[in-house]
Amino acid sequence: MKNGQVRDPEKVTKEFKQSLFLRKNSLSVRGWTIEILNCIDKIEGSEFTFEDMYRFESDLKNIFVKNNHIQEKIRQQLQILRDKEIIEFKGRGKYRKL
Template structure:
């Protein structure tokens, strides 16, 4: 849903029939947006590299697993503030069920993905169902 096909070039165009795409960046979780320049300032290269390396684990993930991780990150982005609870995440259960219609274990998958994000130091587990965005 992030790649949007454009209409083909006109028959009179030099590359007639070529079809390009646009990328809808609004679907990319905030952790997936790595700025080299932000607010007109060049960011510290070490911080940029660290942020980039944090997301590399997704390359090794299956397409299905990657989809879950991205959707869970999008859910976390929708929660205001830097701290959230497992109950906050469970509020997205019906949204996730609409995306992953064949999965009947949504709450279990939410917990699994939170553990993965914790292990990758994208979120911090504070105990008793409480988390903090890093």
């Protein structure tokens, strides 16, 4: 269930399998990836931009207080999620949720 609605079991299974790569990563990398996924989930619609993600910069700074390169880390994590086929890069700073 999500937002009080039953979700398609096939989609839930696909999303779970896509997240298995997190097990291989260190705790700090997993933390970043999970937080970026949470940010993406908060964005309405299926497409988003860097600017949409940068709106979460202060929230992420509160979580990762020692990191002074939040925007760079956001871009890095988006590349990782793109490579894992969780999101699609559309060009010119635009992405689509898969």
